[in-house]
Amino acid sequence: MVTVRAPATSANLGSGFDVFGLALERPGDVIRVERAPKTTIEVTGVGRQYIPEDPVKNTAGIVAKELDAPAHIEIDKGVRPSSGLGSSAASAAAAAVALNELYDCGLTPTELVRIAAEGEAAVSGEAHADNVAPAILGGFTIVTEDDITQVDASIPVVACLPELVISTRDARQVVPKSVGIDELVGTVGNAATLTAGMVRNDPELVGQGLRDNSLTGARESLIDGFDSVRESALSAGATGVAVSGAGPSVLAVCHDGKQGSVASAMLDAFFDAGVEARAYQTSVGGGATILR
Numbered sequence: 001m002v003t004v005r006a007p008a009t010s011a012n013l014g015s016g017f018d019v020f021g022l023a024l025e026r027p028g029d030v031i032r033v034e035r036a037p038k039t040t041i042e043v044t045g046v047g048r049q050y051i052p053e054d055p056v057k058n059t060a061g062i063v064a065k066e067l068d069a070p071a072h073i074e075i076d077k078g079v080r081p082s083s084g085l086g087s088s089a090a091s092a093a094a095a096a097v098a099l100n101e102l103y104d105c106g107l108t109p110t111e112l113v114r115i116a117a118e119g120e121a122a123v124s125g126e127a128h129a130d131n132v133a134p135a136i137l138g139g140f141t142i143v144t145e146d147d148i149t150q151v152d153a154s155i156p157v158v159a160c161l162p163e164l165v166i167s168t169r170d171a172r173q174v175v176p177k178s179v180g181i182d183e184l185v186g187t188v189g190n191a192a193t194l195t196a197g198m199v200r201n202d203p204e205l206v207g208q209g210l211r212d213n214s215l216t217g218a219r220e221s222l223i224d225g226f227d228s229v230r231e232s233a234l235s236a237g238a239t240g241v242a243v244s245g246a247g248p249s250v251l252a253v254c255h256d257g258k259q260g261s262v263a264s265a266m267l268d269a270f271f272d273a274g275v276e277a278r279a280y281q282t283s284v285g286g287g288a289t290i291l292r
């Protein structure tokens, strides 16, 4: 039997649509796998009622098939589905790492990212490795067609999750299909600034680089209260704010020791907008870990 924990993740980070991803220290999913003649799945934890236990519809089940590694898989969800915090990626990543260990498949972490992305694709319709890459590798990741680059970073963040549901499909529909040269230049500048900030562990640069006026910015209107949540977070000391993944979670970056005040400000702003929310005071963390 092998048990693995994989973290929640935040994709895009404003200026890195479908490219950037970040592992969060918490929350996370825990998966336990045991060899079995055929794959069966049991789900407990947050939002379990929304997750199919049929292996052909479950991200971990697809991973077991891809690895030719049948198992009884217990999934304890810590990451709420449809949260914008990489819920299915956390399960896919944990399953890939656990089954690789259980069956001694010998795949590298980068190969496991591709397998986990297939698991994600089967349930979400599109293969985005921008959540599974940080869920497996940890830290800050840059995913392109050909490569995955990983940077260990230590940046304090707050992930604020409102009680709203936005489908990734709807969130992708509001993203413009083309952008002008001025927006493109601005986005490249912000993405480069953010990357430098991650390398230097500088929350100011990361916060500046979260700005995005062209692609992910279009999603802000899908989140009730977003403008006031952002203003409140910035007033409380956040260095930058962006929609996390497809939303509805909102990610704020700040200096160490500021997570408490930033989280309270964001929760109050959501409350004033009539939206219940919870906040994770956390930081950039490691990837999937074998617990035993």
Ligand code: HSE
Pocket (backbone or CB within 6 Å): 011, 012, 017, 018, 019, 128, 130, 168, 171, 172, 245, 246
């Ligand atoms: N990059 C993806 C998006 C992440 O924002 O749509 C969610 O799957």
